[in-house]
Each structure stands twice: as C-alpha cells, then as structure tokens.
Amino acid sequence: MTEGLQFVTLRGGERVPALGQGTWHMGENRRRAAEEAAALRLGIDLGMTLIDTAEMYGSGGAEEVVARAANGLRDSLFIVSKVYPHNASRAGLVAACERSLKRLATDRIDLYLLHWRGSIPLAETLEGFLRLERDGKIRHHGVSNFDRADMAEWLALQGGGTVAADQVLYNLARRGPEWDLAPWCREHQVAIMAYTPLGTGGMLGNPALAEIARRRNATPAQIALAWLLRRENTIVIPKASRPEHVRENRGALDVHHRVKRRQRHRHVGGMDGDALGTRPEYGTAAIKPCDRGAA
Numbered sequence: 001m002t003e004g005l006q007f008v009t010l011r012g013g014e015r016v017p018a019l020g021q022g023t024w025h026m027g028e029n030r031r032r033a034a035e036e037a038a039a040l041r042l043g044i045d046l047g048m049t050l051i052d053t054a055e056m057y058g059s060g061g062a063e064e065v066v067a068r069a070a071n072g073l074r075d076s077l078f079i080v081s082k083v084y085p086h087n088a089s090r091a092g093l094v095a096a097c098e099r100s101l102k103r104l105a106t107d108r109i110d111l112y113l114l115h116w117r118g119s120i121p122l123a124e125t126l127e128g129f130l131r132l133e134r135d136g137k138i139r140h141h142g143v144s145n146f147d148r149a150d151m152a153e154w155l156a157l158q159g160g161g162t163v164a165a166d167q168v169l170y171n172l173a174r175r176g177p178e179w180d181l182a183p184w185c186r187e188h189q190v191a192i193m194a195y196t197p198l199g200t201g202g203m204l205g206n207p208a209l210a211e212i213a214r215r216r217n218a219t220p221a222q223i224a225l226a227w228l229l230r231r232e233n234t235i236v237i238p239k240a241s242r243p244e245h246v247r248e249n250r251g252a253l254d255v256h257h258r259v260k261r262r263q264r265h266r267h268v269g270g271m272d273g274d275a276l277g278t279r280p281e282y283g284t285a286a287i288k289p290c291d292r293g294a295a
C-alpha cells in the first residue's frame with residue numbers, strides 16, 4: 001500500500017518512507033511480544049515500512065520483535081538499528097552488528113546508527129561502518145543525538161561525507177534541531193530522523209494542541225506528526241503498540257496531505273506549521289541546541 005505516502009531521499013538517491021515506526025520499550029516483556037509484532041505488522045501493511053530499533057531496546061528483544069513482524073516481508077522494509085557507543089570500536093562494531101543481524105533474522109541492516117557519542121574515537125567507528133558496508137552487512141550508516149558541532153566533526157573525517165542520517169529528539173515541544181542542526185543537515189544532505197515525535201504521549205493532552213486538532217478534524221497525535229511531516233528531509237518514527245494508535249498515526253499522512261492541498265489552493269508558501277494552525281509561539285519556549293535525551 002503506497003497511496004498517500006511520503007518519502008525522504010537519502011544521499012545517493014534512495015527514497016525511504018517519511019513516516020516509520022519506533023520500537024523503544026518493545027521486546028521488554030515476552031508476553032507482549034506477539035501483540036507488539038502485530039502492531040508493527042499492521043503499520044507495515046499500512047505503508048509504514050521503515051522500522052527503527054536498537055540493540056539497547058529490550059536488551060535486543062525489540063530487534064526480535066521486529067524480526068517477527070518482518071517475517072516474509074524483509075525486502076519491502078527499511079530497517080534501522082543502532083549500536084551502543086561502548087560497542088562502536090572497529091572490532092566491537094562488527095561483532096555488535098552480527099548480533100543484531102541474528103536477532104533481526106536478516107542478512108543486512110538498511111541503516112545502522114551510532115546511538116550516541118561515547119568515548120571511542122569517531123574515526124574508529126566510521127572505519128567500522130565502512131567495513132560493514134563493504135561486507136554488505138549494512139547499506140547505510142549514520143549517527144544519533146549528534147549536535148551540529150558533532151556533525152561537522154564527523155563530516156571532516158576521511159570518508160565522513162557518507163553519513164546518511166542524524167536521529168534526534170524533535171517534536172512540537174522540543175524544537176532544538178531547528179536552531180542550527182536541521183539547516184546544516186539539509187545543506188549537507190543528511191536526513192533528520194525525528195524521535196519521540198509524540199513526546200512519548202505526554203504532549204497529547206495539551207489544550208492548544210487539542211483545539212488545533214478539533215479545528216482540523218484530526219487528533220492531537222495526528223497534528224503532532226503532520227507538523228513534523230511538513231519538515232523537508234525529515235523522517236518521523238512514532239512508536240505504537242496498540243493497533244488503534246498505529247491506524248491513527250498512519251492517518252497523520254492524510255492530515256498532512258489535506259493541509260498541503262488546502263495550502264496550495266490558497267497559494268500560501270512556506271513550510272512552517274502555520275497552515276496546521278500551530279501558532280509560532282506554541283512550543284517554541286524549548287528551542288535550544290540539540291537535546292540529548294538518548295534512548
């Protein structure tokens with residue numbers, strides 16, 4: 001099902017879904033694994049075929065849930081996983097990747113990220129990533145929780161220009177990446193992956209958001225996601241383990257397209273959230289350089 005989807009083009013030209021699915025807290029409880037895999041599978045069926053996971057989530061359990069959801073569909077998926085910083089040495093990275101591949105029951109990870117910056121020199125991690133790419137174990141590599149200065153440092157490394165994405169905290173209430181990271185990433189063709197796009201659900205009770213949603217005939221979650229989907233070069237990865245949440249989140253793409261159409265009719269330019277009715281002051285109090293809420 002590709003109708004109404006949106007894509008982000010990675011450096012090198014590959015198109016990936018702009019709306020994917022997160023998996024943090026999945027795989028923590030074996031009794032819930034089937035339910036979680038079914039939620040991911042529903043999302044896949046609805047076109048949210050980019051799935052974000054990490055060796056950290058559920059101590060590998062989330063990767064196993066992804067494998068369960070992906071069964072028989074691997075070629076239609078874009079799987080993102082992340083390595084712990086303490087495993088990101090030349091040899092450690094290769095070993096961690098092998099463990100993730102095994103848990104994911106696949107022969108390659110589409111995008112492999114350094115989860116956050118640790119004490120291992122970035123050059124060593126990059127070397128490991130490039131080796132994994134040469135060996136066909138990963139298709140792209142990237143980073144997470146890097147601010148603009150970290151990104152500039154990475155880019156200056158030999159081969160650093162191949163970084164595909166930076167996954168960061170970015171939502172209506174946490175707009176730090178807009179300060180300087182997002183413009184830098186656009187300029188250097190590095191995709192932004194917006195994590196915690198629903199503020200882990202906490203922001204959804206905000207009265208201003210509820211009012212905007214009411215006026216747009218949408219739900220607060222859909223407005224929060226549609227607001228991010230309007231950002232160029234941005235991949236959005238809400239996590240949902242309940243089927244009703246998965247369906248609702250997929251509906252954010254419809255809200256997004258509806259607003260875009262309306263905006264086109266009115267010949268209003270610009271990419272800001274105003275056509276959604278999100279006033280500039282909403283949530284901007286938190287603007288600051290990239291937050292580091294790694295998970």
Ligand code: NAP
Nearest residue numbers: 022023024195196197198199200201221239241242294295
């Ligand atoms: P999130 O996606 O903002 O929120 C997830 C929470 O919202 C869950 O409790 C979920 O409930 C609920 N939810 C989902 N859809 C909803 C809806 N339509 N209406 C109401 N509630 C809804 O938070 P997140 O999990 O922190 O972030 C998303 C993903 O980003 C993670 O899963 C992970 O893959 C990634 N991430 C990466 C980092 C990093 O350091 N790189 C850090 C944090 C997150 P149910 O599960 O019960 O449906």
